[in-house]
Amino acid sequence: MRHYYIYLLKPEISTNYFGKEWLIFQLFVEGETANKELREIIEKQINYISGTIPTLLVKKGLEKSLKTRNDFYVLQDHYYLDVKALDSKAVLKDHGNMLTISASGTYQAETVFFEVLRQINPAFFAMDFENKNFGWLNPVKQVNYI
Structure with missing residues (x-):
């Protein structure tokens, strides 16, 4: 399982x-x-560089983009995508200051969630600590000044 x-x-x-x-x-x-003392400092740094998740925008974006899919459903403010044909499952949870996606099987279900989030805001940054994967959901293009 990927987190x-x-x-x-x-x-x-x-x-x-x-x-x-x-x-x-x-x-x-x-x-x-x-350790605890250093963790408090790092949490302040993380809070400084990160913003609050726009919960309403995420909710509307997911429902608008995925409402026609038979494999998408919502239970207790958790968003589920179960693509049985491709053996892919994912659940997205909103924690206020961050979102989590837990996925298993192929990458199809989590990719659908990533795509919706990418369209909402280009500055979402995803991390999978276990597999040491990380990156922008929508890379910011650098401007080249001549």
Whole structure:
């Protein structure tokens, strides 16, 4: 099973750290492994660079994009996608300051959730600590000034 932690980072952070995603990932890893005193400092840093999840926008975006699918349903504010034909399942949960996606099987179901979130805001940053995967759901394009 794969577990993703998704934070909405502030626009200036997503712009300044494009191409340096490993630094953001490292901050979150240290937050998980640090002692209590250091963890409090890192949590403040994480709160500073991340914004509140726009719960209503996420809810409307998911329902608008996925309402016609037979394999999508909502139970107790958790969003489920079960693509039986492709043996792919995922559940998205909103925790206020972050979203989580737990997925199993093929990558189809989680990809659908990622696509909806990508359309809502370009600054979502996803991390899978167990497999050391991380990145933007919608990479911010760098502007080249001539």
